[in-house]
Amino acid sequence: GAGVSQSPSNKVTEKGKDVELRCDPISGHTALYWYRQSLGQGLEFLIYFQGNSAPDKSGLPSDRFSAERTGGSVSTLTIQRTQQEDSAVYLCASSFGQGSGELFFGEGSRLTVL
Amino acid sequence: GEDVEQSLFLSVREGDSSVINCTYTDSSSTYLYWYKQEPGAGLQLLTYIFSNMDMKQDQRLTVLLNKKDKHLSLRIADTQTGDSAIYFCAESKTGANNLFFGTGTRLTVIP
Numbered sequence: 001g002a003g004v005s006q007s008p009s010n011k012v013t014e015k016g017k018d019v020e021l022r023c024d025p026i027s028g029h030t031a032l033y034w035y036r037q038s039l040g041q042g043l044e045f046l047i048y049f050q051g052n053s054a055p056d057k058s059g060l061p062s063d064r065f066s067a068e069r070t071g072g073s074v075s076t077l078t079i080q081r082t083q084q085e086d087s088a089v090y091l092c093a094s095s096f097g098q099g100s101g102e103l104f105f106g107e108g109s110r111l112t113v114l
Numbered sequence: 115g116e117d118v119e120q121s122l123f124l125s126v127r128e129g130d131s132s133v134i135n136c137t138y139t140d141s142s143s144t145y146l147y148w149y150k151q152e153p154g155a156g157l158q159l160l161t162y163i164f165s166n167m168d169m170k171q172d173q174r175l176t177v178l179l180n181k182k183d184k185h186l187s188l189r190i191a192d193t194q195t196g197d198s199a200i201y202f203c204a205e206s207k208t209g210a211n212n213l214f215f216g217t218g219t220r221l222t223v224i225p
Contacts, residue, residue: 004156033212042118042217043157043202056211091156103213105156 002026004106006092012112013082021077021109025094032075033103034067037089046090049075050097082113118203118216125222132190134219136203139184143205146179147213148188151200160188160201190221198223 005024013019025032034046045059049069060066064082069075079086089110093103119137126132138146144165149157163170163177163186170177176189190197203216 035215042120043204043215045212045214048211050211059212093156102159102162103157105158107154107156 004092004094004104006090006106006109008109009107010110010112012114014114015084016081018078018080019082019111021079021090021092021111023075023077023092023094023106025073025075025092026104027073028096029094029104030072030097031095032069033093033095034075034077035091035093037091037108038087043091046077079111082111084113087111087113117214118205120201120203120216120219122217123220123222125224126193127224128193128195130193132188132193132197132221132223134188134190134201134203134221136186136188136216137184138186138203138205138214140205140207140214141181141184142208144208145206146177146186147204147206148175148177149202149204149215151202151218153199157202193221193223195223195225197221 007022030051032049035043037043047067048056064080067077089108091108093105095103117139145162147162148160150160151157161172161175163179168179174191178187200218200220202218204213
């Protein structure tokens with residue numbers, strides 16, 4: 001695709017359920033990022049993948065959050081046992097590589113936990 | 115964005131200049147960026163400045179960097195209604211994999 005694609009665009013779930021959010025980066029981009037955007041909180045870094053290297057998970061807020069990137073392309077962010085404070089817009093971005101400041105963002109997945 | 119701070123809101127009249135400010139805390143930042151987020155869309159890179167520069171101009175956009183005060187600003191000349199969006203300041207740091215974003219400033223342009 002021409003840009004970063006994320007799905008679903010909106011997800012409403014009940015507290016305690018698991019959710020999976022998907023990101024399809026721009027073809028050829030080796031770096032992939034997940035950020036979380038909460039109202040008035042800016043963008044919170046979650047996790048970073050670069051090629052075949054071990055991911056940088058330093059931003060994951062708890063062990064309920066995990067992410068994987070299969071075949072160096074598509075990534076899935078999984079949130080287990082969702083809580084109301086997990087409600088946010090989850091943004092995925094990709095870039096040509098580490099050190100490239102131009103991140104290309106998807107439109108985000110808006111998660112609402114009731 | 116605990117490292118990067120911005121005011122949350124700014125309103126200007128169409129045709130006026132807008133100035134969006136940002137402060138950061140890490141003097142080792144290598145590049146500083148401005149991203150724009152339009153309603154319902156992802157962030158898009160607007161412009162960036164290398165840390166050894168103090169000014170960069172790109173058409174209606176002027177970026178000013180004061181390294182001593184760790185202050186970055188974005189000036190938009192002749193602001194148009196299409197400039198209404200959230201503007202994020204971001205910094206990259208040596209050795210860090212990710213960009214550190216501010217809270218974003220919501221710019222509203224009044225016709």
